[in-house]
Amino acid sequence: xxxxxxxxxxxxxxxxxxxxxxxxxxxxxxxxxxxxxxxxxxxxxxxxxxxxxxxxxxxxxxxxxxxxxxxxxxxxxxxxxxxxxxxxxxxxxxxxxxxxxxxxxxxxxxxxxxxxxxxxxxxxxxxxxxxxxxxxxxxxxxxxxxxxxxxxxxxxxxxxxxxxxxxxxxxxxxxxxxxxxxxxxxxxxxxxxxxxxxxxxxxxxxxxxxxxxxxxxxxxxxxxxxxxxxxxxxxxxxxxxxxxxxxxxxxxxxxxxxxxxxxxxxxxxxxxxxxxxxxxxxxxxxxxxxxxxxxxxxxxxxxxxxxxxxxxxxxxxxxxxxxxxxxxxxxxxxxxxxxxxxxxxxxxxxxxxxxxxxxxxxxx
Numbered sequence: 001x002x003x004x005x006x007x008x009x010x011x012x013x014x015x016x017x018x019x020x021x022x023x024x025x026x027x028x029x030x031x032x033x034x035x036x037x038x039x040x041x042x043x044x045x046x047x048x049x050x051x052x053x054x055x056x057x058x059x060x061x062x063x064x065x066x067x068x069x070x071x072x073x074x075x076x077x078x079x080x081x082x083x084x085x086x087x088x089x090x091x092x093x094x095x096x097x098x099x100x101x102x103x104x105x106x107x108x109x110x111x112x113x114x115x116x117x118x119x120x121x122x123x124x125x126x127x128x129x130x131x132x133x134x135x136x137x138x139x140x141x142x143x144x145x146x147x148x149x150x151x152x153x154x155x156x157x158x159x160x161x162x163x164x165x166x167x168x169x170x171x172x173x174x175x176x177x178x179x180x181x182x183x184x185x186x187x188x189x190x191x192x193x194x195x196x197x198x199x200x201x202x203x204x205x206x207x208x209x210x211x212x213x214x215x216x217x218x219x220x221x222x223x224x225x226x227x228x229x230x231x232x233x234x235x236x237x238x239x240x241x242x243x244x245x246x247x248x249x250x251x252x253x254x255x256x257x258x259x260x261x262x263x264x265x266x267x268x269x270x271x272x273x274x275x276x277x278x279x280x281x282x283x284x285x286x287x288x289x290x291x292x293x294x295x296x297x298x299x300x301x302x303x304x305x306x307x308x309x310x311x312x313x314x315x316x317x318x319x320x321x322x323x324x325x326x327x328x329x330x331x332x333x334x335x336x337x338x339x340x341x342x343x344x345x346x347x348x349x350x351x352x353x354x355x356x357x358x359x360x361x362x363x364x
Contacts, residue, residue, distance in 0.1 A: 032311075033315075034159065036318050037156060038163060039159070040197065040321060041160050042167075043194070043198050043201045044198075045070050046198060048066040048069060049065075050062075052065055052066065064161070067161055084226070084228055084229040088226050088229050095259050099258040099259045102261070193325045196321070196324050197321055200293060200321050204238075207280070209235075211235035211238055211276070211280065212232045213231075215230070215231030215235050218276075224252060224256060224260070225260070226255075233248065234248035239317050240313070240317055245280060249273040293320065294324070295324055295343055297345075299342070300323075303319045303323045304319065306319065326343075330343065
């Protein structure tokens with residue numbers, strides 16, 4: 001009876017701690033999101049700062065130059081996206097008219113092919129109209145929330161600067177916290193965490209740039225309107241693993257379905273995204289990022305859902321690299337190694353579909 005009571009007590013305390021922890025994460029979103037994003041961006045800018053520092057530039061100046069370069073690239077990207085969005089927004093009235101005409105034709109064709117009365121499809125019209133009404137609302141809300149975004153992210157360059165400036169101090173602090181006999185293991189853990197963060201962030205940005213160009217070229221060849229706008233917007237969502245391509249595909253597919261003159265555009269774009277999803281997940285990302293995360297897809301998807309629940313889209317972007325860092329820590333702590341194994345992509349190699357297995361099937 002005593003053991004059972006102790007077990008229930010531990011479970012209760014764990015659940016209370018977990019609930020309080022989740023509540024604290026949600027309530028501290030305005031502070032933690034810019035801070036953690038600053039940590040990841042510091043890893044992204046670290047190669048630039050390190051390169052400048054090796055060229056006999058003082059660390060303070062090297063860090064400032066790296067941050068200025070990062071801000072400059074960000075400003076150029078925002079101006080470019082804003083211009084493309086402005087071009088698209090100017091044509092929203094004509095797009096709305098074209099989509100209404102296309103929707104009427106779609107309802108008529110569906111009614112003729114299925115035998116269902118056209119009146120039964122009319123109830124969908126309000127939902128279609130709400131999509132474009134949401135576009136107008138999004139334009140207004142973008143300007144109304146700009147101040148809040150600036151306030152929340154205004155300290156990010158400060159976080160990035162001090163992360164870069166005090167990187168050795170943070171490293172020494174963690175080493176000093178560990179017992180002398182564990183210093184070597186801690187050095188190994190920190191080295192792997194730093195490698196994963198740098199490779200993931202730099203690789204992710206390279207993948208997004210490549211996809212922006214690839215999407216734009218593909219949409220231009222297909223003949224989709226506003227290929228640059230849709231290409232860049234679809235690529236930006238690839239900062240979110242797995243779900244990014246699906247979310248990014250929704251906008252051009254919806255536009256092609258409702259606003260283009262034939263449905264052939266929709267099917268060509270759908271085929272393109274099926275192909276690019278396979279290429280991005282199996283060729284592009286593994287070769288550029290090097291597969292350093294080593295997280296299994298199920299854990300990654302659960303992490304993305306959890307991140308979206310507490311911090312929205314920002315949580316979906318932030319959570320995966322930090323889960324990968326936690327996995328590295330688990331791999332080097334004896335009682336947490338089972339957790340590291342659970343998070344990893346190991347243990348299912350014999351069930352994986354490989355080129356050698358496919359060749360073996362044909363030989364049989």
